Amino acid sequence: MNTNKLIALMPELAVFKIVVDEGSFTAAAKKLGVTPSALSKQLSRLEHTLSAKLLERTTRKLVITESGKGIYNQCCTLLEATKQAVEFTSSEHAVPSGSLTVAAPKAFLSIVLQPMVKPFLTQYPDIELKLKATDGEIDLISEGIDVVFRLTEKPTEGLVVKHMGKVSLRLCASPDYLAERGTPVHPTDLRQHDCLYLGETTTDHIWDFVKDNEAHTVAVKGRYAVNHSQMRLKGVIDGFGIGIFPDFVIKQALADGQVQPVLADWTIKGNYQGDIALQFAQTKFMPARLRVFIDYVTAHLSEYTVS
Missing domain, CATH: 3.40.190.10 (Periplasmic binding protein-like II)
Structure with a gap:
């Protein structure tokens, strides 16, 4: 497939991801400000171009196919790369701003990280902080997570890891x-x-x-x-x-x-012990908001954990 056709596919791939994330054409259409029928036509064109069924449509819900799951993961990677391109100029000198999503085990989030929220947001008023409490596995790209804390002796492979201390x-x-x-x-x-x-x-x-x-x-x-x-x-x-x-x-x-x-x-x-591992996706251009968050928790984490 030539470059022009690949470029033409990008909006349809983005639409496919949003439909999956929202769970219906109606919800996705409302988010994008278009009609459900317009999105349905875009998805049909994408399926025709890829020669693959991506979603099973029923009267009650949408079910993603195995082929759709693979394409969805590629969409997540594509949009993450686009996000990094947009953030290129913010990596060095821009004022830290924008949305930052942080995931961590429930107890660690509540006891260790929560006391840092007010002083951090006070220091960086242009950052919007979103916290996600989870004790399960997380896929950073597909779930839109910027940084995750894990209490483990085996950090997730393929992610940058910064060791923040020990938990026993x-x-x-x-x-x-x-x-x-x-x-x-x-x-x-x-x-x-x-x-x-x-x-x-x-x-x-x-x-x-x-x-x-x-x-x-x-x-x-x-x-x-x-x-x-x-x-x-x-x-x-x-x-x-x-x-x-x-x-x-x-x-x-x-x-x-x-x-x-x-x-x-x-x-x-047992579980929930070992290194306090702060992990994030590899990137050449770290957004300023992520850099200052990592620096902040590195400086303050020792106040809340047992040595």
């Missing part, structure tokens, strides 16, 4: 609970205690401990499970039992004496 898992309980039930001195002692876990999967109550060359896997039990870190911490403070948390979750509660460390000389294996 810690076990704790309230002083009143330990006074009444005793303090565990070995992981196997947890079998005689009430423990709080996430309750998301059938293995959440299986806890793994390591010290030197010794390892133990313990199946704990308890009356209260909740997949929200701050609610689970409140349960521990209220004396419901012993819980595992990323260290930044319990930092203030430890300082205030609301909880005490348990089995502090043991390493706990």
